[in-house]
Amino acid sequence: MQKLYWIDWIVLLVTLLGIVAYGTWQTRGSKNVQDYLKGGKTSKWWTIGLSVMATQASAITFLSTPGQAFNDGMGFVQFYFGLPIAMIVICMVFIPLYHRLNVYTAYEFLENRFDLKTRTLTAILFLIQRGLAAGITIFAPAIILSVVLGWNLMLLNIIIGILVIIYTVSGGTKAVNVTQKHQMVIIFSGMLVAFFIIISKLPQDITFNKALEIASASGKMNILDFSFDFNNRYTFWSGIIGGTFLMLSYFGTDQSQVQRYLSGKSVKEMQLGLLFNGLLKVPMQFFILLVGIMVFVFYQFNQAPINFNPNATEFVLHSEFANDYKSLQQESDVIFNNKQKHITSYINSENPDSEKYIASTNNANDDVRKKAKSLIAKAAEKQNIKIENNDVDYVFIYFILNNLPRGLIGLLLAVILSAAMSSTSSELNALGSTTTMDLYKRNTGEKTEEEMVKASKWFTFAWGILAICVACIANLAENLIQLVNIIGSIFYGNVLGIFLLAFFFKFVKGKAVFIAALITQIIVISLYFLDLYEFINLPFLWLNFVGCAIVITIAMILQLTHKNDRTITT
Structure with a gap:
C-alpha cells in the first residue's frame, strides 16, 4: 500500500474542502424554484460549457481512459466522433424548444406533446439509469483509491457522497455550476502537470516525437478504424453512428446535462456553451488518451508489474499459484531486457x-x-x-503514486476526487429536479415556492444517500468507463427515440409511444444480455441506434393501426 506524505494530505484536503465551502457559501439562500433548479437563469456560455464538460468528465474518465490507452491505444477517441454532430443538432432543435416552453426538465415537454404517462415513464427511465450511474461515479475512485492506498472502501464512498451532498443540497443548480468551473481548472491543471512530468521522466535522448514513434511501433497510435467488424467496440462507424445517437440522447434528453444549459441566460448563451463543449471535448479526450500513451512509453524504459492491481x-x-506467478514475473523481466x-x-x-x-x-x-x-x-x-x-483502471493511479513527487500526488488525487464530485453533483441535482417536477409536483398538485424548494432538497438528499448505497454494494466491471456507457446505452436509445417521435413525427400519439417504449426497453435489455452471453454480437454502442430505431418503428406501426387515438400536440 502507498503512503501519502503530509504535503499531499494538505493539497488534497485544502482542494476538496475549499470546493465544498466555496459552493455552499456562493449559493446560500436560494429561496425559489427558479433559483434552485435553474440557477436563476444567469449562467454565461463558458460556465455552461465547463459545467457540461465537468458533468460528463467523471473520475472514471481520468482513471480509466489513460489505462484504456495503455492497453488498447488511441482508438477509444473514436467513441467521441459523434459529439460535435450531436451538439449542432441539439443547438438547432432541442434548445430553442426547451427555452420556448420554459421547462424545468426535459420530460415536461413530453406531456405537452404526448401525455402524462409517457412523461412519467421517460422520467422513470432516466431516474433508473442515472441513479445507478451516480453510485458508480462515487464507487469508481473509491474502489481504486482504497486498493492502492489501503483506505477503507465503505468510508471513502460515504465521505465522497457526503461532500457532494452538502453543497448540492444547499445551493442546487447554481452550486453545481459555480463549483464545476473551479473543478475543471483543477482537473486540467493536474492532467497537464502529469503529462509534462511523464515526458520529463523519459530518457534524455527520447523526445516527444520519438516517444510517439515508439508508441506507434507498438500499434498504440492507430486512431481510425474504418472496418465494420462488430468484434471491435470502437470504430469510426460506431463512433459516428452509435456515438451520435448516444450523445444526442445524453446531452439532449438526460436531465443531468439538460439542467446545465437550462440555467443559461439566453438561447445564445446555451448554444454557445454546448458548441464550446463540442469543440473542446474531443481534443480533451484525445489528450487524456495521450497521457495514457505516454505512461505506456514510460514503461518501455521502466519495468512495469504484470498486474497493476x-x-x-x-x-x-x-496462493498455491505463487510460484507460477513468480515465473511469469521472471518471464516479463526477460522480455523487458530484450525490448x-x-x-x-x-x-x-x-x-x-x-x-x-x-x-x-x-x-x-x-x-x-x-x-x-x-x-x-x-x-x-x-x-x-x-x-x-483486470487492472486497466489501476494503471494511471499506480504510475501517479509511484513516480510523481510529493505534493503533486495530492494534486492528482484531488483531480480524481474533484471529477467524482463534479459529475456526481450534477447527477444528484438532476435526479432531485426530475423527481420533484415530473413525479412529485405533477401528481400532488400545486405547491408553494418554499414547499417546492424544500421537496427538491429532500429528494436530492435521498438520491445522494441512495447513490452512496449503490456505491457500497457495487462491483467492478471489466472497465469502469465502459460500465457507465453500457448503462447509458441500455436506456438512451429508447429515450432519444421518444423525443425524436415528439419532434418529427407529429401524427404519432401518446398511447402508441408509451406502448412502444415499454416494448423497446424489454428488447434492448434482452439484446444486451444476449450479447453479454455471446448469443449475438452487438457492441453496446450500437444499442443507442438500435433502441432509437425500434421505438420509432413500433410507435409508427401501432399508430397506423390505431388511427382513432386522439392527438395531443404542442
Whole structure:
C-alpha cells in the first residue's frame, strides 16, 4: 500500500474542502424554484460549457481512459466522433424548444406533446439509469483509491457522497455550476502537470516525437478504424453512428446535462456553451488518451508489474499459484531486457526490423499479462473469493503514486476526487429536479415556492444517500468507463427515440409511444444480455441506434393501426 506524505494530505484536503465551502457559501439562500433548479437563469456560455464538460468528465474518465490507452491505444477517441454532430443538432432543435416552453426538465415537454404517462415513464427511465450511474461515479475512485492506498472502501464512498451532498443540497443548480468551473481548472491543471512530468521522466535522448514513434511501433497510435467488424467496440462507424445517437440522447434528453444549459441566460448563451463543449471535448479526450500513451512509453524504459492491481498481486502471491506467478514475473523481466535492445536500435535507426521486434516483444508481454490475469482468476475461484484481475483502471493511479513527487500526488488525487464530485453533483441535482417536477409536483398538485424548494432538497438528499448505497454494494466491471456507457446505452436509445417521435413525427400519439417504449426497453435489455452471453454480437454502442430505431418503428406501426387515438400536440 502507498503512503501519502503530509504535503499531499494538505493539497488534497485544502482542494476538496475549499470546493465544498466555496459552493455552499456562493449559493446560500436560494429561496425559489427558479433559483434552485435553474440557477436563476444567469449562467454565461463558458460556465455552461465547463459545467457540461465537468458533468460528463467523471473520475472514471481520468482513471480509466489513460489505462484504456495503455492497453488498447488511441482508438477509444473514436467513441467521441459523434459529439460535435450531436451538439449542432441539439443547438438547432432541442434548445430553442426547451427555452420556448420554459421547462424545468426535459420530460415536461413530453406531456405537452404526448401525455402524462409517457412523461412519467421517460422520467422513470432516466431516474433508473442515472441513479445507478451516480453510485458508480462515487464507487469508481473509491474502489481504486482504497486498493492502492489501503483506505477503507465503505468510508471513502460515504465521505465522497457526503461532500457532494452538502453543497448540492444547499445551493442546487447554481452550486453545481459555480463549483464545476473551479473543478475543471483543477482537473486540467493536474492532467497537464502529469503529462509534462511523464515526458520529463523519459530518457534524455527520447523526445516527444520519438516517444510517439515508439508508441506507434507498438500499434498504440492507430486512431481510425474504418472496418465494420462488430468484434471491435470502437470504430469510426460506431463512433459516428452509435456515438451520435448516444450523445444526442445524453446531452439532449438526460436531465443531468439538460439542467446545465437550462440555467443559461439566453438561447445564445446555451448554444454557445454546448458548441464550446463540442469543440473542446474531443481534443480533451484525445489528450487524456495521450497521457495514457505516454505512461505506456514510460514503461518501455521502466519495468512495469504484470498486474497493476496491488491487491490482486498480493493475493495470488499468497496462493498455491505463487510460484507460477513468480515465473511469469521472471518471464516479463526477460522480455523487458530484450525490448531495451530493440528500442535502442529503433531510435538509432540501426536495424530496419527493430520496429517489428518492439511490437513482438510488447505482444509477448501482453500474453504474460493475460496469463497473470488468468492465474489471479484461478486463485480467486479456488478460494471462492472475488478479486478483480483486470487492472486497466489501476494503471494511471499506480504510475501517479509511484513516480510523481510529493505534493503533486495530492494534486492528482484531488483531480480524481474533484471529477467524482463534479459529475456526481450534477447527477444528484438532476435526479432531485426530475423527481420533484415530473413525479412529485405533477401528481400532488400545486405547491408553494418554499414547499417546492424544500421537496427538491429532500429528494436530492435521498438520491445522494441512495447513490452512496449503490456505491457500497457495487462491483467492478471489466472497465469502469465502459460500465457507465453500457448503462447509458441500455436506456438512451429508447429515450432519444421518444423525443425524436415528439419532434418529427407529429401524427404519432401518446398511447402508441408509451406502448412502444415499454416494448423497446424489454428488447434492448434482452439484446444486451444476449450479447453479454455471446448469443449475438452487438457492441453496446450500437444499442443507442438500435433502441432509437425500434421505438420509432413500433410507435409508427401501432399508430397506423390505431388511427382513432386522439392527438395531443404542442
